[in-house]
Amino acid sequence: MSSPLSHPLVRTFLASVERRTAALPAAWREELLEDLREEIAAALADDVTEDPAADDVTEDPAADAGPAIGEERVRRALDWIGTPEEIAADALAEESGSIPPEPENPGGTWLTLGLVVLPVPLCLVPGVGIPLGLVAAFGALVRLWRSAPWVRREKRQATLFVLSPLVTVPVLAAALSLAFDGISAPAFVASLLIALALPVVGAIRLARSAARLREQAPQEAGRPLG
Numbered sequence: 721m722s723s724p725l726s727h728p729l730v731r732t733f734l735a736s737v738e739r740r741t742a743a744l745p746a747a748w749r750e751e752l753l754e755d756l757r758e759e760i761a762a763a764l765a766d767d768v769t770e771d772p773a774a775d776d777v778t779e780d781p782a783a784d785a786g787p788a789i790g791e792e793r794v795r796r797a798l799d800w801i802g803t804p805e806e807i808a809a810d811a812l813a814e815e816s817g818s819i820p821p822e823p824e825n826p827g828g829t830w831l832t833l834g835l836v837v838l839p840v841p842l843c844l845v846p847g848v849g850i851p852l853g854l855v856a857a858f859g860a861l862v863r864l865w866r867s868a869p870w871v872r873r874e875k876r877q878a879t880l881f882v883l884s885p886l887v888t889v890p891v892l893a894a895a896l897s898l899a900f901d902g903i904s905a906p907a908f909v910a911s912l913l914i915a916l917a918l919p920v921v922g923a924i925r926l927a928r929s930a931a932r933l934r935e936q937a938p939q940e941a942g943r944p945l946g
Contacts (some may be wrong), residue, residue, distance in 0.1 A: 886924025
């Protein structure tokens with residue numbers, strides 16, 4: 721199968737971001753582009769996996785084998801990530817405002833990541849689970865937006881992951897209750913466990929970004945992290 725990143729729309733998108741962020745330091749710009757490549761590849765891979773027989777997947781005669789990803793799929797993925805103008809504006813605002821991402825003590829990062837995934841498990845506590853989950857979600861968002869290792873684009877996406885159970889749990893619970901003839905405790909627990917997937921994905925992405933920043937910081941600053 722041809723690489724999702726080889727699609728003309730993806731190449732144009734990345735080239736536009738690179739052109740619009742020319743004022744950024746080279747290392748920062750390349751990190752931004754690498755993050756975007758990973759996001760695009762993941763979004764398109766998930767899309768194809770979920771609906772491999774969709775109409776907009778067509779055979780690509782230039783590819784060695786397998787279907788090419790359709791234009792509509794690529795447009796949906798890119799629209800979800802944001803426009804080159806928005807991404808570049810965020811990156812340049814971070815740089816011009818003298819608030820680039822900074823490495824953080826690993827303990828602080830892991831506290832934030834723990835709070836990101838904690839709300840859903842807390843909802844399983846009998847009686848007070850849902851209030852505890854909401855408090856943990858609020859704490860996660862406060863920690864997230866006050867933390868230095870992530871730019872605003874990453875924080876906005878992580879916020880969606882943290883809040884996603886508010887939508888996914890009721891939907892999943894309703895679907896499972898219909899499938900099993902009524903709302904039951906097992907259906908609710910199952911919906912919580914399934915809904916945990918998105919916060920975990922968000923935490924993994926944040927962890928990778930923070931770890932990469934810690935690795936780069938000593939080389940760029942010429943001193944070890946304290």
